[in-house]
Amino acid sequence: MKKLLVFGASGQLGRILLEEAKAQTDWRVFAYTRSQLDITDQEALEDAFAEVQPDFCINCAAYTAVDRAEHEADKAMLVNGTSAGRLASVARQYNCAFLHYSTDYVYANTYNRPLLETDTTGPSNAYAESKLAGEQAILDAYSEASFIIRTGWVYSEYGHNFVLSMLRLGREREQLRVVYDQIGGPTYARDLARASLSLLQSEAEPGLYNYANAGATSWYDFCLAIHELAGIETCAVSPITSDGYPSPAKRPHYSVLNTHKMVSASGQLPRHWRMALKECMDRM
Numbered sequence: 001m002k003k004l005l006v007f008g009a010s011g012q013l014g015r016i017l018l019e020e021a022k023a024q025t026d027w028r029v030f031a032y033t034r035s036q037l038d039i040t041d042q043e044a045l046e047d048a049f050a051e052v053q054p055d056f057c058i059n060c061a062a063y064t065a066v067d068r069a070e071h072e073a074d075k076a077m078l079v080n081g082t083s084a085g086r087l088a089s090v091a092r093q094y095n096c097a098f099l100h101y102s103t104d105y106v107y108a109n110t111y112n113r114p115l116l117e118t119d120t121t122g123p124s125n126a127y128a129e130s131k132l133a134g135e136q137a138i139l140d141a142y143s144e145a146s147f148i149i150r151t152g153w154v155y156s157e158y159g160h161n162f163v164l165s166m167l168r169l170g171r172e173r174e175q176l177r178v179v180y181d182q183i184g185g186p187t188y189a190r191d192l193a194r195a196s197l198s199l200l201q202s203e204a205e206p207g208l209y210n211y212a213n214a215g216a217t218s219w220y221d222f223c224l225a226i227h228e229l230a231g232i233e234t235c236a237v238s239p240i241t242s243d244g245y246p247s248p249a250k251r252p253h254y255s256v257l258n259t260h261k262m263v264s265a266s267g268q269l270p271r272h273w274r275m276a277l278k279e280c281m282d283r284m
Contacts, residue, residue, distance in 0.1 A: 005054035005096070006031040007039055007087070008061030012159030013101070017060060017193040026201065030054065034061060039083045049090050056200050057091050058099045059084065062131075066105075069127040070248040080130035085137025092142040097206075099196060104152030104184060104212070104255040106132040114216075114258035117150070117208040125249035135208070147199060149192070149209050149262070152255055153222075155277075156189035157284045163277070166223045170232040180220035180239035184255045185212035188276035195268040204265035210257035213273035225274060229281050 004021055008014045009031035021027045030052045037044050039061045049057075063069065063079040084100055091098040107115050108122030123129040138146050155161040169176055195211050217225070220239040227235065242251065263269055 001028045002026060002055040003028050003030065003052060005048065005052050005057045007037065007048075007057070007059045009033045010035070011060055011062075011064075012156040012161060013154060013189045013192065014060035015158050016156055016189045017058060017196065020190065020193045021197060024197070027197075039087060040078055042086055045087060045090050049094050049096070053094065054096050056097045056099070057087070058196065058200075059087055060101065062101065063127070066125065066127040066251075067248040069130065070125065073126040073130070076127055076130040077133060080127075081133030081137055084134035085141050088138040088142040088146055092145070095145075097145045097147070097200060098138070098142060099147040099149065099200060100134065100138055102135050102148050102150045103128060103131045104150055104210075104257055105252060106135070106150065107252065107255060109252040109254070112254055114256045115210065116258050117210055117261055124252060127249060144206060146206050147204070147209065148207070149196060149199075149211050150257065151187050151192055151211050152257065153184050153186045153212070154189055154192065155186065155280065157280055158189075162186075162219070162222065163226055163280065166226045167230055167232075170223075170227050170230065170235040170237075173235055176223065176235055176237045177240045177245065178220040178223045178237055179242050179245050180218045181241050182251055182253055182255075183216055183218055185214075185216055185257055186222055186273040186277065187212045188273075188280050190280070191268075191270060191276055195262065195266050195270070198266040198268050199262070202265055202267065209262040209265065210259050211262045212257045212259060212270065213276045214259075214270045215272045215274070216256040217273065222273075225277060226281070229278060
């Protein structure tokens, strides 16, 4: 039985990752929430590794407030950039395979087809800049055994995410305006967790991987699907452009991910996002 060390265990991805790992017989799981261990604390990281002596480490801890990062760029960079690199360095000391999550937002906003791991990067906001810095720091520190999964539009039955927000707002309001000119691939955290564990158990080469559920949609159509499954009929949803919903952080208009590399490595074929969304909402 392999020892798995997880950071960020109280977030939506961390919680589901623990559920999925504990449901398998291959893992002995050790987990830290943000309140138990701050990944910006180098000494605490080293103590955790020394105590657990893990075979694998997964980092789910991250600064994820995309808009707030425009005003807290230093904080985002510390958590997503500097600390990610330090984590990889400690993992290297223990010869421990390391898996970290990045974002579809790191890609240059110049493509109109599913994005490949080899495509040009070009972050358009401070959050994406911090995540790309984290990727580079990890690869500089421990490229020989580090896996970085770029993903996006992550949701689950836990925490704060688009699905839970649209359910709440759809029940509270008579009207909603949702952006239709940003296209991406929703990612159910449970599918991402399963694919992550499969990747670590495979013979895959370390490096960059993309993962999202199959298919593509806009935030507007994603909202309609959520309301349809929930039976919400009293809220009128209107499509608007990104210019009609200004936000501090600029988002890419297209960030659909090509997942062929991940499928080949993990053996996990992503199901369509509508099927994944239904399971998530059934679990609610």
